[in-house]
Amino acid sequence: MLRVENLNMRFGGLQAVRDCSFEIEAGTITGLIGPNGAGKTTTFNMIVGELKPTSGRIVFEGEDIAGLPAYKLFHKGIVRTFQIPHEFGQMTVLENLMVVPPDQPGERLFVNWIARAKVAARERQVRQRAEEALEFLSISHLRDELAGNLSGGQKKLLELGRTMMTDARLVLLDEPGAGVNPTLLLKIRDMISELHRERGYTFCLIEHDMDLISSLCDPVIVLAEGCVLTQGKMEDVRRDPEVLDAYLGGGEDE
Ligand SMILES: Nc1ncnc2c1ncn2[C@@H]1O[C@H](COP(=O)(O)OP(=O)(O)O)[C@@H](O)[C@H]1O
């Protein structure tokens, strides 16, 4: 589905991603792991069009998408969630979901004026989809709460809900488990697996919780210092001495 070829990203003198190549196969939940600073988030940002690679190719279903803006990739069905949630704090939970779908006719004043019935019908449809997402996530009781008042874990759920408002095909999750309590983490895990099974999303997820990675991901790609160190099944990857070295050598506590 997605192939990254010799991707490079340089920030001034720092080479955050170097000659990175890997594939995400359709229908998988692919894990992207590695110590802090390995270049995982930077790689995501290039795939979703928030960063233009210094060089390299990103091929999505046969088309080189490197450097295309995020909104175009969104239309192609590539969506992401953030390591630190990006909710609109002054809007309610329901509103946060309802603003996600692109091209809502109500945004265009002329259409709004000429085709009120159509606008109203579309809004009903979007609202219904938002209500369904809230139900799926078991946060319907929070629908009228300001998103800024949610707990860290609830914000992560809302991020997941935002992906459900789109016709997503490839969903990139950046640390869905970060700052989430263990009970909620299990719930998030089940939701990812249900979205994968029922909606056919292909997932790529960055995560430090190795239990979450083990139970969801196959294959797992290990990044270290901007390069792919190894990839394969989690049970093999976790025994790889090079992987252990990368984590321990980096002095990180994951
Ligand atoms: N916008 C940026 N400007 C400068 N350096 C950055 C920027 N984004 C990330 N970096 C650096 O690039 C490296 C990789 O970061 P990142 O992709 O966030 O790693 P990871 O997500 O694997 O922890 C780090 O050294 C980080 O400090």
Ligand SMILES: [Mg+2]
């Ligand atoms: Mg990161």
